[in-house]
Amino acid sequence: MTNFIIILLSAVFINNYVLSKFLGICPFLGVSKKLDSAAGMSLAVIFVMLMATAVTFPIQKYLLEPNGLEYLQTIVFILVIASLVQLVEIVLKKYIPSLHKSLGVYLPLITTNCAVLGVTILNIDAGYNFAEAMVNALGSGLGFFLAMVMFSGVRSTMETSDIPESFKGLPITLIAASITSLSFMGFGGIIENLFGGA
Amino acid sequence: MSEILTAVIPVVIIAVICGAILVIASKIMAVKEDERFPVIRECLPGANCGACGFAGCDGYAKALCENPDTPINLCIPGAENVARQLSELLGVEFADVAEQIAVVHCSGDCAHTQDKYIYQGIESCAAVKLMYGGKGVCTYGCLGLGDCAKACPHRAIFVKDNVAVVNPVDCVGCGVCTKTCPNGLISLVTDTKNVVVTCSNHDKGAVTRKLCFNGCIGCKKCERVCPEKAIKVIDNIAVIDYTKCPDCKDFGICAKNCTTGCIKISDLHGVHSINKE
Structure with missing residues (x-):
């Protein structure tokens, strides 16, 4: 049990995909202008990360590894994740239109998101079993959610602040993102102290 | 040559399977959209101003599709032009917009x-x-x-x-x-x-x-x-x-x-x- 908590917490805070690993920067900068769109995007990311891990893990373990095809990992994962997201979109549109309406615009954006591919590949690299991989995927998604929601707050404050002309728009957003990511450095070493280096 | 094939064939197979699933899924789970909706939506100016009282142009177009009693002269930015187009499309009598x-x-x-x-x-x-x-x-x-x-x-x-x-x-x-x-x-x-x-x-x-x-x-x-x-x-x-x-x-x-x-x-x-x- 402690094992899962460690994986979850470290995925959310220490190895945060956006702020520590710098994956998924595109939606982080693109969709974080408003709180509701940031939350919608992050929920879609959590959902897709879990789905993608659940599908790619068996593919790696039972299809690629026994046949010595590990080097096809990246391309097969991209293929599978992309079609999975499309499938999910079709299913949602048919059966849960309300969810499709709120996640709909973000799902195609996530299709080729590096954070999603990163989670699935790093799960394999870390040597997790299936349950651990799912927990890690959930943690990574929650970490993405946290980063997005936090940053949308930062951006809403920037909207009303007096920014020098040359910094307006993307430059100041990048600077704010770097400072936010700097703050996450403070979480380093917290797990070792909490769980006694387990 | 065989090394290339061992790499290419599995990827192709997976791609074909994925493609087949997507095609089948989109056929089975196709959602029927009112075919008039895109045409009506095209008529409206797309300013999403909400002057019609609906949530943007999409909302007005949807209301026009679903409810035949929706007045056609609600789009103030589109004015007479849009009202005329809508009356032709929906077969409703023309009513001028109060600009x-x-x-x-x-x-x-x-x-x-x-x-x-x-x-x-x-x-x-x-x-x-x-x-x-x-x-x-x-x-x-x-x-x-x-x-x-x-x-x-x-x-x-x-x-x-x-x-x-x-x-x-x-x-x-x-x-x-x-x-x-x-x-x-x-x-x-x-x-x-x-x-x-x-x-x-x-x-x-x-x-x-x-x-x-x-x-x-x-x-x-x-x-x-x-x-x-x-x-x-x-x-x-x-x-x-x-x-x-x-x-x-x-x-x-x-x-x-x-x-x-x-x-x-x-x-x-x-x-x-x-x-x-």
Whole structure:
């Protein structure tokens, strides 16, 4: 049990995909202008990360590894994740239109998101079993959610602040993102102290 | 050669399987969309202003598809043109749109009123309103920082001499600005020759006079001269009942007789009427 908590917490805070690993920067900068769109995007990311891990893990373990095809990992994962997201979109549109309406615009954006591919590949690299991989995927998604929601707050404050002309728009957003990511450095070493280096 | 095949074949197989699943899924779970929807949506201007009372153009198009009783003349920016297209598409009788235009009920420009302090904060009317009701001496008047101008999707409003001015040639009457003004100074009037009260000050006459030379002092002269009894001074400000104006026998008499000149004749022929002519 402690094992899962460690994986979850470290995925959310220490190895945060956006702020520590710098994956998924595109939606982080693109969709974080408003709180509701940031939350919608992050929920879609959590959902897709879990789905993608659940599908790619068996593919790696039972299809690629026994046949010595590990080097096809990246391309097969991209293929599978992309079609999975499309499938999910079709299913949602048919059966849960309300969810499709709120996640709909973000799902195609996530299709080729590096954070999603990163989670699935790093799960394999870390040597997790299936349950651990799912927990890690959930943690990574929650970490993405946290980063997005936090940053949308930062951006809403920037909207009303007096920014020098040359910094307006993307430059100041990048600077704010770097400072936010700097703050996450403070979480380093917290797990070792909490769980006694387990 | 075989090494290449061992790599290519599994990927191709997986791709074909994925593709097949997607094709089957999209066939089985296809959602039927009203085929009129994209056509109707195409007719609407796409400004998403909400003047029709629905949530954007998509909402109006959906309502038109689903409910045959939805009036076709609700799109004010699209005006006659859109209403005509819609009536053809839906087979409903044509009804003309009541074209409207935005009017700013304040004329307290730099020459007629003064500032009570120098403001150096965020460039927004909503912000300056929080500081003692605005930087001008009149707390009812235009705040002059152009929240309406920023909100206008057609760039028809600009701030001149500290007062927002509507450029009738660009205004389509969507009414977005009416919701953004913190003082509620902007309203929509019919897009024709009109008389407009260009003041919103509810103070007593003497107080208003001190604050702004253009203010309505509530003298009721317009009430007396109006042949249609369309003007009423309510809470120290003249209010015009526009439903009675079209029958006016002596158009513009109220403006000519206004003591302070705050009732003005505005030749508010907007973009729609210009197109018609």
